[in-house]
Amino acid sequence: MDKHSELSEAATDLILEVFRFNGALLNSGDNLVGDLGLTSARWQVLGAIVLEERDLTVAQIARRMGLARQSVRRVVNDLVDSDLLKYSENPHHKRAKLVGLTHKGAETYRLADQRQIRWAKALTDGxxxxxxxxxxxxxxxxxxxxxxxxxxxxxxxxx
Missing domain, CATH: 1.20.5 (Single alpha-helices involved in coiled-coils or other helix-helix interfaces)
Structure with missing residues (x-):
């Protein structure tokens, strides 16, 4: 096998493993925070806002997550309905509202984050x-x- 073929094969193996890992990661995340009323998708949206340390628009959240705006909007609307997020006026844009955490959302994220820290430690042991x-x-x-x-x-x- 020539070097280019070997490199392409290794890259393909890595990509396929990343796909499998992503699925396993999402399943683990769902199991880790399911009793908090979260899914991995909901947790990611909360995390995007927490990590930015400010309210964001749906488009900004989608860009940070590398996802389509429409799918993020659906998750945001679910989180608003669950009183974990709230919309507020955006002084920089009439139509694009800002999305921020409610008190309940901040507390839920804090609990999820505590679990994630313990989980990550166990996951990376060795x-x-x-x-x-x-x-x-x-x-x-x-x-x-x-x-x-x-x-x-x-x-x-x-x-």
């Missing part, structure tokens, strides 16, 4: 910090290439 940082670096590099470089000329791959 893995070195160096290996975790290397994995993170590689995933970030590939994500950047997907979103900025390779995706710019999709016609190139349509042979």
């Amino acid at each position: 893995i070195t910090i160096k290996d975790l940082k290397t994995s993170l670096s590689i995933i970030r590099c590939l994500e950047e290439r997907c979103t900025e470089e390779v995706g710019q000329n999709d016609q190139e791959w349509n042979l």
